Amino acid sequence: xxxxxxxxxxxxxxxxxxxxxxxxxxxxxxxxxxxxxxxxxxxxxxxxxxxxxxxxxxxxxxxxxxxxxxxxxxxxxxxxxxxxxxxxxxxxxxxxxxxxxxxxxxxxxxxxxxxxxxxxxxxxxxxxxxxxxxxxxxxxxxxxxxxxxxxxxxxxxxxxxxxxxxxxxxxxxxxxxxxxxxxxxxxxxxxxxxxxxxxxxxxxxxxxxxxxxxxxxxxxxxxxxxxxxxxxxxxxxxxxxxxxxxxxxxxxxxxxxxxxxxxxxxxxxxxxxxxxxxxxxxxxxxxxxxxxxxxxxxxxxxxxxxxxxxxxxxxxxxxxxxxxxxxxxxxxxxxxxxxxxxxxxxxxxxxxxxxxxxxxxxxxxxxxxxxxxxxxxxxxxxxxxxxxxxxxxxxxxxxxxxxxxxxxxxxxxxxxxxxxxxxxxxxxxxxxxxxxxxxxxxxxxxxxxxxxxxxxxxxxxxxxxxxxxxxxxxxxxxxxxxxxxxxxxxxxxxxxxxxxxxxxxx
Amino acid sequence: xxxxxxxxxxxxxxxxxxxxxxxxxxxxxxxxxxxxxxxxxxxxxxxxxxxxxxxxxxxxxxxxxxx
Numbered sequence: 001x002x003x004x005x006x007x008x009x010x011x012x013x014x015x016x017x018x019x020x021x022x023x024x025x026x027x028x029x030x031x032x033x034x035x036x037x038x039x040x041x042x043x044x045x046x047x048x049x050x051x052x053x054x055x056x057x058x059x060x061x062x063x064x065x066x067x068x069x070x071x072x073x074x075x076x077x078x079x080x081x082x083x084x085x086x087x088x089x090x091x092x093x094x095x096x097x098x099x100x101x102x103x104x105x106x107x108x109x110x111x112x113x114x115x116x117x118x119x120x121x122x123x124x125x126x127x128x129x130x131x132x133x134x135x136x137x138x139x140x141x142x143x144x145x146x147x148x149x150x151x152x153x154x155x156x157x158x159x160x161x162x163x164x165x166x167x168x169x170x171x172x173x174x175x176x177x178x179x180x181x182x183x184x185x186x187x188x189x190x191x192x193x194x195x196x197x198x199x200x201x202x203x204x205x206x207x208x209x210x211x212x213x214x215x216x217x218x219x220x221x222x223x224x225x226x227x228x229x230x231x232x233x234x235x236x237x238x239x240x241x242x243x244x245x246x247x248x249x250x251x252x253x254x255x256x257x258x259x260x261x262x263x264x265x266x267x268x269x270x271x272x273x274x275x276x277x278x279x280x281x282x283x284x285x286x287x288x289x290x291x292x293x294x295x296x297x298x299x300x301x302x303x304x305x306x307x308x309x310x311x312x313x314x315x316x317x318x319x320x321x322x323x324x325x326x327x328x329x330x331x332x333x334x335x336x337x338x339x340x341x342x343x344x345x346x347x348x349x350x351x352x353x354x355x356x357x358x359x360x361x362x363x364x365x366x367x368x369x370x371x372x373x374x375x376x377x378x379x380x381x382x383x384x385x386x387x388x389x390x391x392x393x394x395x396x397x398x399x400x401x402x403x404x405x406x407x408x409x410x411x412x413x414x415x416x417x418x419x420x421x422x423x424x425x426x427x428x429x430x431x432x433x434x435x436x437x438x439x440x441x442x443x444x445x446x447x448x449x450x451x452x453x454x455x456x457x458x459x460x461x462x463x464x465x466x467x468x469x470x471x472x473x474x475x476x477x478x479x480x481x482x483x484x485x486x487x488x489x490x491x492x493x494x495x496x497x498x499x500x501x502x503x504x505x506x
Numbered sequence: 507x508x509x510x511x512x513x514x515x516x517x518x519x520x521x522x523x524x525x526x527x528x529x530x531x532x533x534x535x536x537x538x539x540x541x542x543x544x545x546x547x548x549x550x551x552x553x554x555x556x557x558x559x560x561x562x563x564x565x566x567x568x569x570x571x572x573x
Contacts, residue, residue, distance in 0.1 A: 351545050380545050411547045 027298055027333075028499070030268025033120045033238050037157070038104070040097035042241075046070060049211050052097050052158075056180040056214070059187060069200045069210035076204045082367040083396040083428055084336045086309060089274060096212045098239035099159040117161070124236070124265065149229040150261070151176055155246055157239050158214035165229060172228050174258075175220040179247050182218035189220055193251055197280035197317045197344070205276040205311040205338075209245045213278070216246035221256035221287070230486060232261035235275075237297075237308070240267075243274035250280070252287035254320060259290040261489060264333075266298045269306050272335060276311045285320025285347065290328070292485050294493050297333035299500075302391075304363025307335025314341035318350035318376075326353040327370065328484045330493040332500040335364060340398065342371035345379035345407075352381040355481040357493070359500045360393030360425070369398040369430075374407035374440070383414040386478050389425035390501055396428040403440040410440040418448040419477050421470060421501065471498035521573050525565045532561025 040051050049070050053063040078089075102114035151165035153176065160178030169176050175186060183190050200210045217233045237244050252258055266273065275297065283289050291314075300307030310333075316325040327341040337360075343352030354370040372381040387395040401412045418427035429446050451473050459469035475482070475494055482490050482497075536557025540550045 353545065380547060382545060413547070 027268050029265035030298055032267035033116055035114060035116045036101040037098050037239050038101050039095045042095055043092035044096050044212060048096055052212055052214055058183050062183055066211050069207055072201050073207040073211055076207055078204050082338050084338060084365040084367050086336050095242040097214055098157040098242045103159050151229055151231050153178060153217045153233045155215055155233060155235045157237060157242060160215045173222040173225050174227055176231055177218055179216040179218045179249060193282055194249060197282060197315045198278050198313050203313060206278050206313040209247060209276050209278045213245045213247040217248045219250040221252045221258050223254040223256060225256045227258040230259045230261060235264035237266035237273060240269060246277050248279040250289060251282045252284060252289045254284045255286040257288045259486060262293040265296050266308050268298050272307055272309055274309050279314040281316035281325060283316060283318045283323040283325055286322050287320060288324040290326045292328040292489055294489055295331045295333055296496060299333045299364050300335040302362050309336045310334035312339040317344045318347050321347040322349045323347050324351045329356040331358040331366060331368060332496050337366040337368055339368045340370055343381060344373045346375045348376040349378045350376055354383045355484040356385045357478045357481045358395055359388045359497060360395045361500055362391040362393060364393045367396040367398060371400040372412060374403045374410040377408045379407055379410045381412045384480050385416045386481055387418045387427055388474060389427050390421040392424045394426045396430060398430040400432040401442055403435040403437055405436045408437055408439045412442045414444045416446040420450045467502060470501060474501060521569050524568055528565040529558045529561035532557035
């Protein structure tokens with residue numbers, strides 16, 4: 001890119017072309033929005049916890065819950081067992097709450113919305129109709145929607161800017177709103193389920209999240225309801241030196257179904273930023289939840305400067321018999337990823353599936369995987385993990401399959417493949433298997449390979465350049481996981497896979 | 507008369523072909539079933555074998571009924 005910056009642009013070449021060429025190989029969402037923000041004072045202490053609770057107008061029991069979590073957190077140590085290395089994080093040298101000043105009061109018309117906020121959504125590629133609703137304009141949901149409907153909850157730094165199609169979902173009995181709204185509007189549900197899947201003291205980052213989470217999404221699907229549209233959350237970090245701590249709580253009641261998508265981006269900055277989220281899913285009898293993520297946080301530059309430290313705790317509890325959960329994860333961004341979406345298969349004949357692609361390029365580090373805890377009889381799980389390392393990146397798969405004594409006749413199949421591009425990157429596999437009964441069966445397959453020179457030669461003979469050829473090989477390698485994604489996300493993920501590996505060959 | 511005997515020959519040929527085609531289709535159905543229902547953890551060997559056997563039984567029944 002530096003060479004391009006220095007190169008002279010020939011006469012007759014328009015600026016648009018120059019910008020388009022400059023954008024190739026760079027992080028597409030690395031820009032930031034120059035918007036007036038309101039910050040809480042730097043650092044974390046009981047006063048900051050109370051301040052966040054106050055800003056969200058939470059009831060007393062929620063504030064007490066947060067303070068108890070903070071108390072726990074102060075006694076905990078940061079985990080060091082993961083195969084990731086980063087400079088120590090100064091938890092007192094960052095902001096824990098930041099929101100656009102224009103969001104102090106919800107705008108009632110488009111004229112009242114900060115134009116910069118609107119421009120941000122437009123630039124992120126969110127359709128105009130959604131843009132109106134995402135900006136929090138009342139009444140925009142009545143405008144006719146074109147094409148397939150996807151309800152979106154947009155989280156901008158520490159606040160949820162808006163949730164689309166709420167009225168339509170309400171008619172079906174589905175509750176889809178920000179968690180701050182749910183705490184106020186549906187306290188009985190939040191009180192009943194919050195922290196029951198990921199307990200307050202689960203791990204260092206989950207405990208920190210419990211204390212300082214500012215917003216996130218809440219979903220409740222009533223018994224026997226198939227959610228009429230896909231639900232999604234879009235997370236955007238914009239403010240500098242600010243951590244994002246969101247909390248997602250999904251409850252699928254008996255016989256219900258929902259497909260939930262999650263996307264995220266952040267500006268390109270030289271300093272690292274923290275993102276510590278918690279996702280809790282509760283699945284009752286005969287219910288099914290599909291949770292798909294395309295994680296595209298800023299991964300740091302080619303020298304490993306900046307990027308997001310992504311420490312996420314995601315867990316689904318299949319409480320009812322015959323309940324199902326499916327995690328599909330495409331991890332292309334963030335400088336450091338520490339993430340293990342897990343399934344607790346408590347109900348008899350419940351099923352858990354995990355499909356993951358983790359791509360690490362340049363100096364990225366990813367320690368990802370899953371946990372399948374089989375507690376019920378005849379439970380089944382399937383893990384398909386694809387790790388791709390390029391540049392000087394390190395990619396680790398860490399997985400646990402646990403068959404408890406009562407999980408008779410349970411089954412698990414694990415496939416764990418690693419692909420290396422270049423000779424300076426690393427791929428590591430750390431599988432743990434615990435079987436405590438004689439009737440269960442666990443299968444584990446693992447491969448490590450590099451991009452075959454013959455395959456590249458074959459593709460290049462047919463007129464592809466080297467990067468196109470690598471992208472083709474990698475997309476073939478990831479096929480099993482890409483197929484598990486919803487159609488719109490599959491296309492985006494396929495392009496993202498190719499972009500993430502740009503500059504990794506040659 | 508010659509027409510009737512030609513028809514009978516044609517029917518015999520179809521029934522004979524079914525005896526081969528249905529077990530093959532049954533086997534293919536077994537493969538497809540295993541691939542669609544991957545969480546059923548069915549052994550593909552049993553699925554293909556089962557499909558072939560079911561196809562063969564179906565062809566025998568059809569031959570009994572039509573022949």
